[in-house]
Amino acid sequence: MNENQVKKVMSKAGANLLVEFAIELTKQxxxxxxxxxxxxxxxxxxxxxxxxxxxxxxxxxxxxxxGVRADRIKKPFAPPRINALMKWIKTKGMASSAxxxxxxxxxxxxxxxxxxxxxxxxxxxxxxxxxxxRTGKRTGWIGTTVENSKQExxxxxxxxxxxxxxxxxxxIIRRQRETLKMIQK
Numbered sequence: 048m049n050e051n052q053v054k055k056v057m058s059k060a061g062a063n064l065l066v067e068f069a070i071e072l073t074k075q076x077x078x079x080x081x082x083x084x085x086x087x088x089x090x091x092x093x094x095x096x097x098x099x100x101x102x103x104x105x106x107x108x109x110x111x112x113x114g115v116r117a118d119r120i121k122k123p124f125a126p127p128r129i130n131a132l133m134k135w136i137k138t139k140g141m142a143s144s145a146x147x148x149x150x151x152x153x154x155x156x157x158x159x160x161x162x163x164x165x166x167x168x169x170x171x172x173x174x175x176x177x178x179x180x181r182t183g184k185r186t187g188w189i190g191t192t193v194e195n196s197k198q199e200x201x202x203x204x205x206x207x208x209x210x211x212x213x214x215x216x217x218x219i220i221r222r223q224r225e226t227l228k229m230i231q232k
Contacts, residue, residue: 054091057100060200061089071188076179114186115171123160
């Protein structure tokens, strides 16, 4: 299989992974504005010893994937954090007046910093956020998706590679036969 064919197969795998990431994020209850899902992109590039498929998302995607330990939230009331929470609250329709939105943002920030759930030290996601998940998980969207998709990607690569090897082998045999026919004449 030549480099362009591998890139084509890897591009299909990348496109499929983006769909599967979006499904997992939605199942885990991480779809408010769709911003994280819409930020998902991939690239396929040659590297020294092969082809690399890279997946990209908004920076906060890693926090959604890993969660955030309460002791890692150093400045829970920093303006950028409060502003982001206020925007999220407004998007979710959880409060209507500016005063309610701001109060709720501070309450959520306080909860993230001070309330530890399930004995694991996590401030995010909270135990209440866990109720929004259809999978029982609110973290691990990257690993879950990759693990669930890995065998399908391997099968596709193997299938396409086997088909290419078979065609190449058939072409070699055909050329050898043609060469033998020319020699026999």
